[in-house]
Amino acid sequence: MAALTENADNSTAPTDEIGTTTPEHDEPVTDDLSDDERALLVDGVRYVLDGRWRATRDTVRAGTDRADLLPDPSRTLDEARARILAEMRELADHDFAAAGFGADHGGTGDVGASITAIEMLGYADLSLMVKSGVQWGLFGGAVENLGTARHHQRYVPGIIDLDILGCFAMTETGHGSNVQALETTATYDRDTREFVINSPTPSSRKDYIGGAAQHARFAAVFAQLITGGPDEEPESQGVHCLVVPIRDADGNDLPGITTGDCGYKGGLPGVDNGRITFDNVRVPAENLLNRYADVEADGTYISPIENPNRRFFTMLGTLIRGRVSVAATAGAAGRKALTLATRYGLLRKQFDAPDGDDEITVLDYLGHQRKLLPLIAKSYAIACAQNELTAELHDVQTAAADRAQTDPADQERQRQLESAAAGLKAYATWHASAAVNTSREACGGAGYLDENQLSIIRDDIDVFTTFEGDNTVMTQLVAKELLGAYAEDLRGLSAGGWVRFIAGMARDVVAEKTAVRQVVQTLLDSSDEDTENSSLADRGTQIRLFRNREDHLVRTCAQRLRRAGEDDTDAFEIFNDAQDHLLKVGTAHTERVVLEAFVQAIADCDSRSAADLLAKVCDLFVYSALEADLSWFLMHRQVSVERAKAIRRGVNSLCQELRPHARTLVDAFGIPEALLAAPMLEHG
């Protein structure tokens, strides 16, 4: 199909039209495959998407291919909550939860499998995923990663088999993103060797806590730890975590505890979010999760990590499993919504065909393709990046389990992992929201009926942009780390303090880069530095465009912020004036990382036809990402006007090229068929 042009005057530009230049496209996967060939192709593509924990995926698929796991909107809040807890108990019976815990205290120590399994639950019911994530990932993760042997022995087996139901009491009514400013206090009483947990203000109430409304009997409570040695005035040593019993076996609040119910929410009815207020509740000193800090009998505070900021962020850093799970599950939710919408788009017909024979299949309209196919392509890219993130988390946490994390290389790797997790969490959850909203709208009235699931997914996924780290804060965190070049002690500074720090930095520190992976280096080496005169269909050129954007943004943002050292302008004002620039740094960085992960996954793919198809999908991801940010590329003269038009045309022609493979692309997501139950897919 000839690409149409608004102006035909771009003959001097390099050929950017898709499918005409790169060798990968010389033998495109054909459009009309036999059923067997298509099934093979689906398998080949799915193998890539499934990644290192593909066996885990298959196990969960086999165990969840049941429509009775789907949310049922007719349940009352109590019924929905009880149902999800019952499903968790069923999962626990099947050794589902042990993966996330160390082998020496009841687990199997396979962090990647744990994350992957939780992600796969997202295909069934996001309430099930979230409540499982709270119990085994957040509460369990706090005990596992912040606690020591005494906690592991006492709590982990019960956490795995659900004898000990817990919640993760970090967020307060007054503070979510700014964890260091939490107001709950845990004051050491050396006379009784206890901690006194207290909520000193209305805004210190623990809020939105999953499990706190009904089911949790224990809470991992984050509080300012107030203590001092024999000759010291007690003072806050910063935020620490303690295990606090909150309910008795009958579900009644323990003395001094007042729980509340957040009630009806935008979605996730199976998760009992609630509130907790502490009125001088006493717990034994050993309830402090003391891996990184402890209080001696006389009240002396001790920690192997001297710097309070580094200590705090080291503790928080061990908890990123939740954030990684949320990103992973958002990916799954987006894929499921796009699968439902694509299948409907292949069934639904509307308006006459030109020859009047039959109506036109909705997905044959370019406008409809443009709604769904770029989102599918982005889902592929994100899935590849997610697989890498999950694997890195697994490797880091597996390696770190026996080490004190004092090796600077370990610390650096941990910090990069946290930054990657923050970036992908924001990028993947915003994408999921867009994918689900678009999918709902693409199915019209049918999409609005709960029987077709999309409206339920839409409700449930909405808060993923908020919890486990607000997306704006996460994106900014990525940018700040990039600009700060991972400088020690940088975190925890106020905006103004951080800007003053940046301003004082040597210029070249910012330019420091993480290592370039081999497959990317090879592509860069074989492509021309002059992107404008290279084919846009060339993968190396594509990577260069993403890299150049990131470099330019980082460099210019640093220049703006350095002004804080040059004149008298208020440091916060300088930070704030550059905030949109800063956020763009974070997104551009993550998008580059996502692209390179996709490129890696294609390079590692052994099936020629699968790799061919994935290369086209990658092209669509690149072209639509460029199109979405085209004004930036034009404004900064990274692409010419002619190339910009070619990018727009490229999205159109790639949509049309991928249209015959739409079903293959969503089938390769490998969503259990029973979980795709939707009457609209029966009658079109």
Add this chain to the structure above:
Amino acid sequence: MAALTENADNSTAPTDEIGTTTPEHDEPVTDDLSDDERALLVDGVRYVLDGRWRATRDTVRAGTDRADLLPDPSRTLDEARARILAEMRELADHDFAAAGFGADHGGTGDVGASITAIEMLGYADLSLMVKSGVQWGLFGGAVENLGTARHHQRYVPGIIDLDILGCFAMTETGHGSNVQALETTATYDRDTREFVINSPTPSSRKDYIGGAAQHARFAAVFAQLITGGPDEEPESQGVHCLVVPIRDADGNDLPGITTGDCGYKGGLPGVDNGRITFDNVRVPAENLLNRYADVEADGTYISPIENPNRRFFTMLGTLIRGRVSVAATAGAAGRKALTLATRYGLLRKQFDAPDGDDEITVLDYLGHQRKLLPLIAKSYAIACAQNELTAELHDVQTAAADRAQTDPADQERQRQLESAAAGLKAYATWHASAAVNTSREACGGAGYLDENQLSIIRDDIDVFTTFEGDNTVMTQLVAKELLGAYAEDLRGLSAGGWVRFIAGMARDVVAEKTAVRQVVQTLLDSSDEDTENSSLADRGTQIRLFRNREDHLVRTCAQRLRRAGEDDTDAFEIFNDAQDHLLKVGTAHTERVVLEAFVQAIADCDSRSAADLLAKVCDLFVYSALEADLSWFLMHRQVSVERAKAIRRGVNSLCQELRPHARTLVDAFGIPEALLAAPMLEHG
């Protein structure tokens, strides 16, 4: 505050920085007003927003300033439905509904008041608005506008006082947007002088019909009217509307009728959407709503409108009241969500201020301002355009009530009204979805709790992009009419047929324009044609940029489509390849119309301080609209790179300039205080 620049090299460009050039900005409304001054300013701005039916707004405000009208998520589906019906009965007691009906059969004939009142219900509960809209606007509107005296006398009083509950049975499972392809049949039986209503296929089932699940006893059924004269083979005369009783007084389906329940939906639980299947149901011949067509006793089909296409679209055209109400209510929902989020953003603090005194108010962050303030500005612009649309509908329908609509000028005005309604419906409902989603996210976890309303509004508003005309189809309709220059008989053509028609048109027909309103002409006359060398802060330049974009898009789209006449390429393929271009034509047109309505409203504003503030809001609307489409302006050399950067900076500085007026801007929406009940606004 000095605008920061990435590059300081744009000294040769005209001054685009806001607040420095235009006389309107010489005396800006001051930032620190006394309480009395601020109240005056709120009143002045609200007066503009309230528009012609401000008295109606105040009446509804007084009657709905009650928190008990807010949705209660703890209600079961049955309870929610019963509650909304009860609220409607209460409204009906207060003469609420009579405005939409002619004075000669029980109404008061004030169409504008009717639309405005329904819009205001959106501040309370969108289920109440939708169900009221179905009863009085859609079902009532069909009887009122498609029926004749016999129907008005028989039904209208009961429709007004809810003795006759009805539904609007247009959409079928198989056809929503393509109304001409509906499959339900109404076959005339001359022996009994009856119509036989039938659902011949599964896809002909009436679906998503508000009221059909439980409450409706009558349906306005759209069906292919099959009849023929004594010597003719009966055939379809196209889609017509008949009143069909569907339930008895006890709520049981009448013989031949099978109703179903759409059950749980993404939102709007108070609306009982359902399905209807007809098994050869007989109704008397007089149940045909026969204003535009009738069947004589012998089966002969007669109509004053000869052309079947024009007849069909004339009938549909009288029903746009529903579409206009939906657009208006979406505006209200967006304003309410933005009000809640803005108030929360003014209370909520997070992260340290540079001097460490207190935390920073969230709305003081540029990133947060950028989320909310451009959406507020767009809400203002849309509100002004909506007021004009409502007034035009009122004037057209009031004038047309006694005329046969055979005057070509009337027809032209009606057609322009329909196009404007389609365009604003899409533009306003997409905006509302964006505004509500962003508002929810801007309130973090608090935004996800139903007690704070945003999650409920989000659920309820979602389907507004779909019902009363799918937004993509609506946007395309605007573009097709623009390109077809409102040619007779153009509607109803298939995509291919339409493209062939366009291809055959004379080139200059496309360039034809509707009249330019005086205030816009004056601004254009006093501004420079060379937009690049005029100040961007100049209103005339701003309008030129919007107009030039529209003109360019229309012209180039027509060129692309004309190729259908030049070569052998399949006409549908040409249409389809240009579909993204076509959709952009529709949006650009509507955005220009919206801007000009805003400009008009400001010109008509007598309060200097209100006009000052509105001018700034209008600037932000313009700058953020330009920023959102910056790649197009750059690609088509409508703005330079330097100007593009100035636009981005302009959005930032306008956000900072409007920040002190944020509360004033949302207070001026005039939402009854009791309807803004939200615990998050009590504790921050």
